[in-house]
Amino acid sequence: MALPQTLIDEFNTLVSHYPERRAGLIPALHRCQEELGGWLSPQTIEDLAAFFGLEPVEVFGVATFYPMFRLTPRGKHLVSVCHNISCTLRGGEELLTHVCKVTGAPVGGTSPDGKFSVVRVECQGACANAPMFDLDGVYHEDLDPSKAEKILRSAP
Numbered sequence: 001m002a003l004p005q006t007l008i009d010e011f012n013t014l015v016s017h018y019p020e021r022r023a024g025l026i027p028a029l030h031r032c033q034e035e036l037g038g039w040l041s042p043q044t045i046e047d048l049a050a051f052f053g054l055e056p057v058e059v060f061g062v063a064t065f066y067p068m069f070r071l072t073p074r075g076k077h078l079v080s081v082c083h084n085i086s087c088t089l090r091g092g093e094e095l096l097t098h099v100c101k102v103t104g105a106p107v108g109g110t111s112p113d114g115k116f117s118v119v120r121v122e123c124q125g126a127c128a129n130a131p132m133f134d135l136d137g138v139y140h141e142d143l144d145p146s147k148a149e150k151i152l153r154s155a156p
Protein backbone atom coordinates (compact mmCIF):
# COMPACT_ATOMS: atom_id res chain seq x y z
CA MET A 1 0.00 0.00 0.00
CA ALA A 2 1.38 3.37 -1.04
CA LEU A 3 -0.86 5.56 1.10
CA PRO A 4 1.16 7.65 3.55
CA GLN A 5 0.98 6.38 7.12
CA THR A 6 -0.50 9.73 8.22
CA LEU A 7 -3.50 9.16 5.94
CA ILE A 8 -3.87 5.55 7.05
CA ASP A 9 -3.91 6.70 10.68
CA GLU A 10 -6.45 9.39 9.82
CA PHE A 11 -8.66 6.90 7.98
CA ASN A 12 -8.55 4.44 10.86
CA THR A 13 -9.93 7.17 13.11
CA LEU A 14 -12.43 8.17 10.43
CA VAL A 15 -13.93 4.70 9.99
CA SER A 16 -14.32 4.32 13.75
CA HIS A 17 -17.09 6.95 13.55
CA TYR A 18 -19.22 4.96 11.11
CA PRO A 19 -21.24 1.78 11.57
CA GLU A 20 -19.81 0.47 8.28
CA ARG A 21 -16.20 0.92 7.26
CA ARG A 22 -17.07 1.77 3.65
CA ALA A 23 -19.07 4.83 4.80
CA GLY A 24 -15.75 6.66 5.20
CA LEU A 25 -14.87 6.32 1.54
CA ILE A 26 -16.03 9.72 0.31
CA PRO A 27 -14.18 11.72 3.01
CA ALA A 28 -11.13 9.54 2.33
CA LEU A 29 -11.33 10.32 -1.39
CA HIS A 30 -11.39 14.03 -0.54
CA ARG A 31 -8.39 13.71 1.77
CA CYS A 32 -6.39 11.72 -0.77
CA GLN A 33 -7.12 14.29 -3.44
CA GLU A 34 -6.04 17.09 -1.10
CA GLU A 35 -2.86 15.39 0.04
CA LEU A 36 -1.72 13.48 -3.04
CA GLY A 37 -1.32 16.08 -5.75
CA GLY A 38 -4.88 17.20 -6.41
CA TRP A 39 -6.11 14.03 -8.14
CA LEU A 40 -6.83 10.36 -7.57
CA SER A 41 -4.33 8.12 -9.34
CA PRO A 42 -5.06 4.47 -10.23
CA GLN A 43 -2.70 3.50 -7.40
CA THR A 44 -4.67 5.64 -4.92
CA ILE A 45 -7.91 4.00 -6.09
CA GLU A 46 -6.36 0.56 -5.50
CA ASP A 47 -4.96 1.58 -2.11
CA LEU A 48 -8.31 2.92 -0.96
CA ALA A 49 -10.04 -0.25 -2.16
CA ALA A 50 -7.61 -2.34 -0.11
CA PHE A 51 -8.09 -0.13 2.94
CA PHE A 52 -11.88 -0.23 2.78
CA GLY A 53 -12.14 -3.90 1.77
CA LEU A 54 -13.73 -3.02 -1.57
CA GLU A 55 -12.99 -3.85 -5.17
CA PRO A 56 -11.11 -1.10 -7.04
CA VAL A 57 -14.04 -0.80 -9.44
CA GLU A 58 -16.31 0.12 -6.52
CA VAL A 59 -13.99 2.95 -5.48
CA PHE A 60 -13.66 3.98 -9.12
CA GLY A 61 -17.46 4.04 -9.42
CA VAL A 62 -17.78 6.44 -6.49
CA ALA A 63 -14.90 8.62 -7.67
CA THR A 64 -16.34 8.94 -11.16
CA PHE A 65 -19.90 9.61 -9.96
CA TYR A 66 -19.07 12.89 -8.23
CA PRO A 67 -17.68 15.77 -10.28
CA MET A 68 -15.50 17.05 -7.44
CA PHE A 69 -13.14 14.12 -7.80
CA ARG A 70 -10.44 14.25 -10.46
CA LEU A 71 -8.94 11.16 -12.05
CA THR A 72 -6.31 12.96 -14.07
CA PRO A 73 -3.54 15.28 -12.89
CA ARG A 74 -4.50 18.92 -12.76
CA GLY A 75 -2.56 22.12 -13.11
CA LYS A 76 -1.08 24.13 -10.28
CA HIS A 77 -4.17 26.35 -10.31
CA LEU A 78 -7.76 25.26 -10.88
CA VAL A 79 -10.13 27.73 -12.56
CA SER A 80 -13.76 26.69 -12.16
CA VAL A 81 -15.97 28.78 -14.43
CA CYS A 82 -19.70 28.79 -13.74
CA HIS A 83 -21.86 28.00 -16.76
CA ASN A 84 -25.34 28.15 -15.26
CA ILE A 85 -28.07 30.51 -16.36
CA SER A 86 -27.20 33.73 -14.52
CA CYS A 87 -23.55 33.57 -15.48
CA THR A 88 -24.34 32.58 -19.06
CA LEU A 89 -26.79 35.46 -19.45
CA ARG A 90 -24.14 37.89 -18.22
CA GLY A 91 -21.25 36.74 -20.42
CA GLY A 92 -20.16 33.46 -18.87
CA GLU A 93 -19.42 31.78 -22.19
CA GLU A 94 -17.26 34.68 -23.34
CA LEU A 95 -15.56 34.60 -19.95
CA LEU A 96 -14.85 30.89 -20.31
CA THR A 97 -13.47 31.37 -23.81
CA HIS A 98 -11.18 34.12 -22.56
CA VAL A 99 -10.04 32.08 -19.55
CA CYS A 100 -9.05 29.27 -21.91
CA LYS A 101 -7.24 31.71 -24.20
CA VAL A 102 -5.29 33.35 -21.36
CA THR A 103 -4.39 30.13 -19.55
CA GLY A 104 -3.81 27.98 -22.63
CA ALA A 105 -5.94 25.25 -21.04
CA PRO A 106 -8.91 23.68 -22.83
CA VAL A 107 -12.16 23.22 -20.95
CA GLY A 108 -11.69 20.11 -18.84
CA GLY A 109 -7.96 20.12 -19.45
CA THR A 110 -4.64 21.53 -18.35
CA SER A 111 -2.35 24.10 -19.95
CA PRO A 112 0.82 22.76 -21.60
CA ASP A 113 2.94 24.41 -18.89
CA GLY A 114 0.91 22.68 -16.17
CA LYS A 115 0.01 25.98 -14.54
CA PHE A 116 -3.77 25.97 -15.04
CA SER A 117 -6.63 23.56 -15.35
CA VAL A 118 -10.01 24.90 -16.43
CA VAL A 119 -13.37 23.30 -15.73
CA ARG A 120 -17.02 24.24 -16.13
CA VAL A 121 -19.03 24.11 -12.92
CA GLU A 122 -22.65 24.42 -11.95
CA CYS A 123 -24.07 27.40 -10.04
CA GLN A 124 -21.75 28.49 -7.26
CA GLY A 125 -24.38 30.56 -5.47
CA ALA A 126 -22.94 33.89 -6.61
CA CYS A 127 -25.61 34.59 -9.25
CA ALA A 128 -26.17 38.18 -8.10
CA ASN A 129 -22.58 38.92 -9.11
CA ALA A 130 -22.43 36.88 -12.30
CA PRO A 131 -20.40 35.99 -14.19
CA MET A 132 -17.87 34.44 -11.90
CA PHE A 133 -15.13 31.89 -11.51
CA ASP A 134 -13.48 30.23 -8.58
CA LEU A 135 -9.68 30.24 -8.65
CA ASP A 136 -8.30 27.68 -6.20
CA GLY A 137 -11.33 28.06 -3.96
CA VAL A 138 -11.50 31.88 -4.05
CA TYR A 139 -14.50 33.46 -5.78
CA HIS A 140 -13.99 36.24 -8.32
CA GLU A 141 -17.25 37.91 -9.31
CA ASP A 142 -18.66 40.55 -11.67
CA LEU A 143 -16.00 39.48 -14.13
CA ASP A 144 -15.34 40.60 -17.64
CA PRO A 145 -12.52 39.31 -19.83
CA SER A 146 -10.19 42.12 -18.81
CA LYS A 147 -10.70 41.62 -15.06
CA ALA A 148 -10.37 37.87 -15.47
CA GLU A 149 -7.11 38.19 -17.40
CA LYS A 150 -5.63 40.45 -14.73
CA ILE A 151 -6.52 37.93 -12.00
CA LEU A 152 -5.16 34.98 -13.95
CA ARG A 153 -1.93 36.72 -14.89
CA SER A 154 -1.29 37.56 -11.22
CA ALA A 155 -1.49 33.89 -10.16
CA PRO A 156 2.01 32.79 -9.11
Ligand code: FES
Pocket residue numbers: 082083084085086087088122123124125126127130131132
Ligand atom coordinates in the same frame (compact mmCIF):
# COMPACT_ATOMS: atom_id res chain seq x y z
S1 FES B 1 -25.32 30.91 -12.18
FE1 FES B 1 -23.22 31.32 -11.87
S2 FES B 1 -23.08 31.59 -9.75
FE2 FES B 1 -25.14 31.06 -10.05
